[in-house]
Amino acid sequence: MHSVLNIGCDEADIVMAAAAGEAARMGVPQNIAIVDAAGHLVAFRRMDGAKFTSIEIALAKAFSASGAQVETRAIAARTLPGEPGFGLQNLHGGRFTTLAGGIPLRIGGQVIGAIGVSSGSTVQDQQVAEAGATAFEALGLSA
Structure with missing residues (x-):
């Protein structure tokens, strides 16, 4: 049997x-x-003024980081x-992206979810995603 940890709403x-x-x-x-670890949405926020065309990109970044288990920029x-x-970007019905701004979240090396950010430049998206990932790491959760 294999147990999988997933990010919860409180952590999200x-x-x-x-x-x-x-x-x-x-x-x-x-x-x-x-x-979460399977790429299913746990939380989403569209800040006032964020581009609505970037909603799907943020979702794709989180999905890709969780599934590939690496930062999308890598x-x-x-x-x-x-x-x-x-051609990898053409897989998963267009849900896979290599744009910066997607970061997996881990506990004890196991991916338990990911954050994806989009609406600024990829540098800005990455910076915002890193802030979220840093907050997750600061929780000090263990398996």
Whole structure:
């Protein structure tokens, strides 16, 4: 038998608050998605002024980070023409992305969810996602 841990609503609220706080501090309204280990949505926030066209991108970043178990920005180089992962972005019905701003959340090395952020530049998205991931790490949860 294999047990899987998943991020809960209480933890997702803490991650969300930290990410939204960073976005507000930066003056960049964001769409912020938090998913569980299987990529299913646990929490979502569209800040006032965030681009509605970025909602699906935030969801895709969280889904991709959880499923690939790495930050989305780390995947991009592997999917360029001539690389083994070329075309990977076309899988999963368009739900997979290599844009920066998706970070897996771990407990004891096990991915228990992920955060995905979109509506700013990819640098801004990554910064907001990192704020959320840092807040999660600060919880000091263990398996």
